[in-house]
Amino acid sequence: MIVFDLNCQRGHRFEGWFGSSRDFAEQHDSGLLTCPTCGSLEVAKAPMAPAVGRKPGAEQRADRPGKAAATAVGAQGGRGMAGGAAPPELAEAIAQLAELQLRAVRNSRWVGGEFAETSRAIHYGERVEEAIYGRASAQEAQGLIDEGIRIAPLLFPIAPPDEVN
Numbered sequence: 001m002i003v004f005d006l007n008c009q010r011g012h013r014f015e016g017w018f019g020s021s022r023d024f025a026e027q028h029d030s031g032l033l034t035c036p037t038c039g040s041l042e043v044a045k046a047p048m049a050p051a052v053g054r055k056p057g058a059e060q061r062a063d064r065p066g067k068a069a070a071t072a073v074g075a076q077g078g079r080g081m082a083g084g085a086a087p088p089e090l091a092e093a094i095a096q097l098a099e100l101q102l103r104a105v106r107n108s109r110w111v112g113g114e115f116a117e118t119s120r121a122i123h124y125g126e127r128v129e130e131a132i133y134g135r136a137s138a139q140e141a142q143g144l145i146d147e148g149i150r151i152a153p154l155l156f157p158i159a160p161p162d163e164v165n
Helices: 021-029 067-075 088-106 115-123 138-146
Strands: 002-008 013-018 043-045 109-112 132-134
Touching: 002 021, 013 021, 021 043, 021 138, 109 115, 115 132, 115 138
Parallel strands: 109 132
Antiparallel strands: 002 013, 002 043
């Protein structure tokens, strides 16, 4: 997995997790990336500082910014998240979104890799209408959207029922 800092045209900054840089490019080019704050489709990678590891036993110097400095800012009541706690409002919003997703998943049927095929069958009246969830590639998802089939990504990763012990 690779994590990119992303931002939208309105300046909202957020993280995106991708299997590879290519996955990011494919999702971006397919219009599947949206800002979680405002819904903008104009999303780009934000400048990121490289993660450079220290030598074992090396002490961090006070004149160099880093994790220790960021943690100290967060611990002093700063509202930033770099190394500190998320603002309570953000934590509450994330918890509410996670609960909504959990309810949606509990009230749906897992169709695994057959998501695109099953969605089409339901949309065209070939199967009984029901709530489903599963896996689809970026190309499959874009194809469904192009056909006017309403789908939405799950915001938080889940373990498929057949992979849970």
